[in-house]
Amino acid sequence: MEIIEESLIKKVDCIRIPVPDLNLALKFYKDSLGHKILWRTNNSIGLGMPESETEIVIHTESEQFEVDLKVDSAIKAAERFKKAGGNVIVEPFDIPIGKCVVVKDPWDNKLILLDSTKGIYKTDSSGRVIGLKK
Secondary structure (H helix, E strand, O other), X not given: OOOOXXXXXXXXXXXXXXXXXXXXXXHHHHHHOOOOEEEEOOOEEEEXXXXXXXXXXXXXXXXXXXEEEEOOOHHHHHHHHHHHOOEEEEEEEEEOOXXXXXXXXXXXXXXXXXXXXXXXXXXXXXXXXXXXXX
């Protein structure tokens, strides 16, 4: 296996927590636990952690808990992952801020890798997503 000095995974982008009701989850995570709203869509809310850039994302989009890892390019990450001996489970696909790919390492651990090649969320004063900023 070839050793490459540049790390593929740059940081933990977010922790996605499935919830059945966004308003109830917001009362818990924001009002009771003190996390501030960074952005909001109809199906998810990004909350900040004061000592990290990692977001807590509460969402009603699926029933799956996941950790999303940031890469420079999901397409290049898929290629590099395969070359290193991992498997691509879901080929790179579009997400609002860029692309995402689902991979498994040689020990069958599923990883979600995403990039923000389209930009990051632009929000209004209430945190509602109104577009993207590059």
